[in-house]
Amino acid sequence: MSNYHIKNFEEYYQVYRKSVRNPENFWEEVAEEHFVWRKKWDSVLEWDFSKPEIKWFQGAKLNITENCLDRHLPVRGDKTAILFEPNDPKEEAQHITYKQLHEKVCRFANVLKDNGIEKGDRVVIYLPMIPELAVSLLACARIGAIHSVVFAGFSSTALATRINDCKAKMVVTSDGSYRGAKTIDLKGIVDEALEKCPGVETVLVAKRTKSKITMKEGRDQWLQPLLDKAYADYTADIMDAEDPLFILYTSGSTGKPKGMMHTIGGYMVYTAYTFKNVFQYREEDVYWCTADIGWITGHSYIVYGPLANGATTVMFEGVPSYPDFGRFWDVVQKHKINQFYTAPTAIRALAKENLDFVTEYDLSCLKVLGTVGEPINEEAWHWYNDHVGEKKCPIVDTWWQTETGGILISPIPFSTPTKPTYATLPMPGIQPALMDENGKEIKGNQVDGRLCIKFPWPSIARTIWGDHQRYKDTYFSAFKGMYFTGDGALRDEVGYYRITGRVDDVIIVSGHNLGTAPIEDAINEHPAVAESAIVGFPHDVKGNALYGYVILKETGQSRDRDNLKKEINQVITEHIGPIAKLDKIQFVPGLPKTRSGKIMRRILRKIASKDTGNLGDTSTLLNPEVVDIIMRESL
Numbered sequence: 001m002s003n004y005h006i007k008n009f010e011e012y013y014q015v016y017r018k019s020v021r022n023p024e025n026f027w028e029e030v031a032e033e034h035f036v037w038r039k040k041w042d043s044v045l046e047w048d049f050s051k052p053e054i055k056w057f058q059g060a061k062l063n064i065t066e067n068c069l070d071r072h073l074p075v076r077g078d079k080t081a082i083l084f085e086p087n088d089p090k091e092e093a094q095h096i097t098y099k100q101l102h103e104k105v106c107r108f109a110n111v112l113k114d115n116g117i118e119k120g121d122r123v124v125i126y127l128p129m130i131p132e133l134a135v136s137l138l139a140c141a142r143i144g145a146i147h148s149v150v151f152a153g154f155s156s157t158a159l160a161t162r163i164n165d166c167k168a169k170m171v172v173t174s175d176g177s178y179r180g181a182k183t184i185d186l187k188g189i190v191d192e193a194l195e196k197c198p199g200v201e202t203v204l205v206a207k208r209t210k211s212k213i214t215m216k217e218g219r220d221q222w223l224q225p226l227l228d229k230a231y232a233d234y235t236a237d238i239m240d241a242e243d244p245l246f247i248l249y250t251s252g253s254t255g256k257p258k259g260m261m262h263t264i265g266g267y268m269v270y271t272a273y274t275f276k277n278v279f280q281y282r283e284e285d286v287y288w289c290t291a292d293i294g295w296i297t298g299h300s301y302i303v304y305g306p307l308a309n310g311a312t313t314v315m316f317e318g319v320p321s322y323p324d325f326g327r328f329w330d331v332v333q334k335h336k337i338n339q340f341y342t343a344p345t346a347i348r349a350l351a352k353e354n355l356d357f358v359t360e361y362d363l364s365c366l367k368v369l370g371t372v373g374e375p376i377n378e379e380a381w382h383w384y385n386d387h388v389g390e391k392k393c394p395i396v397d398t399w400w401q402t403e404t405g406g407i408l409i410s411p412i413p414f415s416t417p418t419k420p421t422y423a424t425l426p427m428p429g430i431q432p433a434l435m436d437e438n439g440k441e442i443k444g445n446q447v448d449g450r451l452c453i454k455f456p457w458p459s460i461a462r463t464i465w466g467d468h469q470r471y472k473d474t475y476f477s478a479f480k481g482m483y484f485t486g487d488g489a490l491r492d493e494v495g496y497y498r499i500t501g502r503v504d505d506v507i508i509v510s511g512h513n514l515g516t517a518p519i520e521d522a523i524n525e526h527p528a529v530a531e532s533a534i535v536g537f538p539h540d541v542k543g544n545a546l547y548g549y550v551i552l553k554e555t556g557q558s559r560d561r562d563n564l565k566k567e568i569n570q571v572i573t574e575h576i577g578p579i580a581k582l583d584k585i586q587f588v589p590g591l592p593k594t595r596s597g598k599i600m601r602r603i604l605r606k607i608a609s610k611d612t613g614n615l616g617d618t619s620t621l622l623n624p625e626v627v628d629i630i631m632r633e634s635l
């Protein structure tokens, strides 16, 4: 029996039991047998959740790109590593072999070095889903620079905040990006952001849309000529297992975004291991994850996990609705995709369209279907199962987070019997616990509570960049000795987990994490706004949509309300990005507050969801009369 590749349910249980009896031994065996290390570790794991401090494979030396590229060259050098499917289906797909990818990464690594990037420097990457994006991540990893990808849908303000938070010296971007029928001026957004980022010395610009852009003398350089001139080989720098690999920002319920920092060794081992098992990837398979590399899903399951397994991984530049709603299935048929991994919001959007968009294509190549990012509702699950998988493909509902680095709870296809809306069972090495509000673990089955993890796994984020105290407060303080996920979950009669959603002020809209506080802060910048509160409400495609309660200042009272709504969404777009726009805005005379001044969001959530039968205890409210007004005028 191999620890690395689980092939049936009995094996899952055996491996799982072994993994939790002695996690160090378990991960040591996996790490030893399946990866290339320049030097082995001195200790497998050192941890203390009270500090918190977590170190895996300490003392080991490696370069993750040797594991993702070099070691494959003798055995699968001519195999496609990245299969690039452009936005426009008429543009030809690109098959980039492992040999070619290796060369591209080496050239890019030389360009980084030639432009003054050293080990430990931060490089912000703001690129669309084009091959240069994956190449730039790997090039940073090859020289030991820390990449921080910012999703190319974020606004210039959001980009500037992230660049300044991690003190990046360089930004990699493109002239523009394609998104369906639209062309977006990415370089213009970068230029605007950089007005607020004095620390950025160099901007490398990939050519994609051939749009007219301005290049700032002494700062901006076209990427391609530099790559053409660069030497085609670069010996990977040797890194410590616990050196940082990347920073990726995620929303918190309060304050600025959190730069989750992941380190090299453990992240590599865990993402590779889970990729192999959750997708049951076989050598000839073509795997497609539709996420953007700007999110953790793309980091772990488009780039690092698949490449560490020598897989063929698809990068898709487009959107599911362009040129029509059959695009996903067209790509599946065209590239004979075997594993397909997407978000429930995409499934819901496609399920609303004519079924002919699906049935027109031959999807018999599919073996495994996956979902990630938010709970999948029963209806969407069945649609996916019936019409895409034709009832032959197990659906892996994978639960995890930016912070966890890799999938923590998921069925193993062809092993774990699936159950709609359930992420089912923990991966080997993962020890979930459900906690009650008093901090006690709830044992047994058919229970629900707050989801925590009791023991570290190799790819847990090690800190929040520049703010270790916040890392401790957010994840390790709510429940003593445990990592707190921020999610609620239930455990059914056989021990399967179902994630019920966030229990904090993070709202998941179309699979994107949005904190309420940053949106409220943005709205409050509008000169007519006195105060605001954002809550989520159920939406049939997005999962959740945003509902804003806004108190206007005296000066705003006489303004045209429709115009004000537009302006408020414009402010949000400028500060965060269009993904955080509000679906509904209600102007209110006040917000329900407790005597200590805390907004009672529970009540606002109920009103927004039209669930006003029982508002719960309102006796602690300072201003109960406002609730009636808000209810009467609700949208």
Ligand code: PRX
Pocket: 250, 296, 297, 371, 372, 373, 374, 375, 376, 397, 398, 399, 400, 401, 402, 403, 423, 485, 486, 487, 499, 500, 501, 502, 508, 511, 512, 513
């Ligand atoms: O609430 C959970 C939800 O997404 C959150 C993490 O978001 P993010 O860090 O952006 O990472 C998303 C991609 C890994 C979680 O706290 N979530 C993620 N996957 C699922 C999920 N909720 C239910 N079911 C899932 N499969």
